[in-house]
Amino acid sequence: MDYIERVREQWAERLPGVDTSPAEVGARVRRVAGLLEEAMAEDLAARDLSRGELDVLTALRRAGRPLRAGEVTTMTGAPGASMTKRLARLERAGLVERTVLERDRRGVVVALTARGEELADELFPRQVEHERAAAADLSDGERAELARLLAVVLRRLDPRDY
């Protein structure tokens, strides 16, 4: 009897006509994600980084080359206005560098500094470790099945795949 089941019981009393069974999956997914993000963010706080900022560093790191600002925006899915703020902060922190393109001076190229790359390489594995720990009580087969089922749900929610 966990939190979600208790909430469902309360609803059953108040609105018996509503089938709340979808929450068994939906509410749990949201809660698991929330706790995971919280743990990951706490870890980053020690390095004075937010999740959004790490997303920028890791996008650059796994691309393996400097990216146009717009490419980073696309890869992270964040709105452009957010990107400007994150890049400004990361630049101040000495983790990325922004250079205006010569051939098209609207364009901005974002590159990791040596410190930025180091930090990404240090923090990314720690983030994965949080995800590993979360699934620690599952067998290998269960983990694979969970991943498969989530992929089905994901495809439904975001048909363009992405």
Added chain:
Amino acid sequence: MDYIERVREQWAERLPGVDTSPAEVGARVRRVAGLLEEAMAEDLAARDLSRGELDVLTALRRAGRPLRAGEVTTMTGAPGASMTKRLARLERAGLVERTVLERDRRGVVVALTARGEELADELFPRQVEHERAAAADLSDGERAELARLLAVVLRRLDPRDY
């Protein structure tokens, strides 16, 4: 080949030493939750409500009685400062009423207004519907298995159950 697999491939090139398989579950859970929350929030925006504010309304609704401000804070898990803001906004919108307790004038009782209750009864089923739609491509058995596996992960992340 979905988004998560593509990201894992990129990492395999850059940091071959890191086992990114935990992301098959971790990153998908976070992405599914993000898309779900987004869809739910979009729905609420039409009624000029945020998810946090609906959390307050639904907590009151399923309790079935007025609650102390602190009880709402506990039930929703939000920090106290957030609660004050949400209650202030909901009060302005005529959806809840705050009354100072007579016997302990530090205390505040929060009650749904008629409009607040109506709105909760209208919006909560719509929120569940989003969760139902997300799992629409799963068989009943798969849904149950997904719920079970998530419950295991949840217990690991939040041993106090909550």
Added chain:
DNA sequence: CCACGATAGTTCACAGGTAAAACATCTGGG
């Protein structure tokens, strides 16, 4: 009966996110 610690909520000051407008620069058709 009254300080003093505990408790309930609110206020403050500031982070981070975002839509929309603004700005700067480019490009292609006339």
Added chain:
DNA sequence: CCCAGATGTTTTACCTGTGAACTATCGTGG
């Protein structure tokens, strides 16, 4: 060659969320 529309990023203005400090009130041991 020039300018109207397209493009890439930043600025603006605002909103929500939050830790920490603060305020008001209560309860209790001396």
